[in-house]
Amino acid sequence: MRFKTNAFLVIxxxxxxxxxxxxxxxxxxxxxxxxxxxxxxxxxxVRSLADPWVLLGTGLLAVFFAAHTLLLSWTDLSYVLLVTSxxxxxxxxxxxxxxxxxxxASRWAGIALISGGVALASSTPPLTTGEER
Amino acid sequence: MTxxxxxxxxxxxxxxxxxxxxxxxxxxxxxxxxxxxxxRLLLRAFRSSWFLLSLGAYAGSFFAFMALLSFxxxxxxxxxxAIGFVFETALARxxxxxxxxxxxxxxxxxxxxxxxxxx
Numbered sequence: 001m002r003f004k005t006n007a008f009l010v011i012x013x014x015x016x017x018x019x020x021x022x023x024x025x026x027x028x029x030x031x032x033x034x035x036x037x038x039x040x041x042x043x044x045x046v047r048s049l050a051d052p053w054v055l056l057g058t059g060l061l062a063v064f065f066a067a068h069t070l071l072l073s074w075t076d077l078s079y080v081l082l083v084t085s086x087x088x089x090x091x092x093x094x095x096x097x098x099x100x101x102x103x104x105a106s107r108w109a110g111i112a113l114i115s116g117g118v119a120l121a122s123s124t125p126p127l128t129t130g131e132e133r
Numbered sequence: 134m135t136x137x138x139x140x141x142x143x144x145x146x147x148x149x150x151x152x153x154x155x156x157x158x159x160x161x162x163x164x165x166x167x168x169x170x171x172x173r174l175l176l177r178a179f180r181s182s183w184f185l186l187s188l189g190a191y192a193g194s195f196f197a198f199m200a201l202l203s204f205x206x207x208x209x210x211x212x213x214x215a216i217g218f219v220f221e222t223a224l225a226r227x228x229x230x231x232x233x234x235x236x237x238x239x240x241x242x243x244x245x246x247x248x249x250x251x252x
Contacts, residue, residue, distance in 0.1 A: 110250030
């Protein structure tokens, strides 16, 4: 059970972080949405759905949602919430690596604190209600 | 307006997670760790009214977040909504009877400060 939980946690964290980074990369290529008229929004939606990065990002976010939903059937919500928050740090690192975003000293401190919080939370039992399933 | 939208974002995402967790508890665990039982469990969950309610809450939260981003920068929106970690942890304890000990609370505190620094 522990292996399955850890495998699903990795899928949830990685698919969410990589999905968001790919979506962000794809949407930047689409350009700014300058008008909120229905025609302009529809044109942007069609352009973005034709973009392979947007499609791949959306697919990964669907994987994230399915894995997160399944994980909650045998793991505490408060455990999943805290352990998967390492994704905030992962997105910052991926953004810096692949999108050329800057990581300042305070952002590194944030990454360190999140990692510490996740380490603390992950040292608690994944399920605290009823019998261990 | 900002406070109203932040409240909507936090309430929607916290309610969505709680409702979804409750829906999944009612479904039980998949019979095996392979794809067909997992898919069957997901399809069963998608038909539950608690799950459909959670989708409504997530949708409300998403649109409120979009509205917030239309006039506030993301570096404000993300830490402002990170307060949801506290409420969600507390409500998981109250509504889902999860045991949240000092290590989980300390973890939540570190994560919130970290998210504020990172955004």
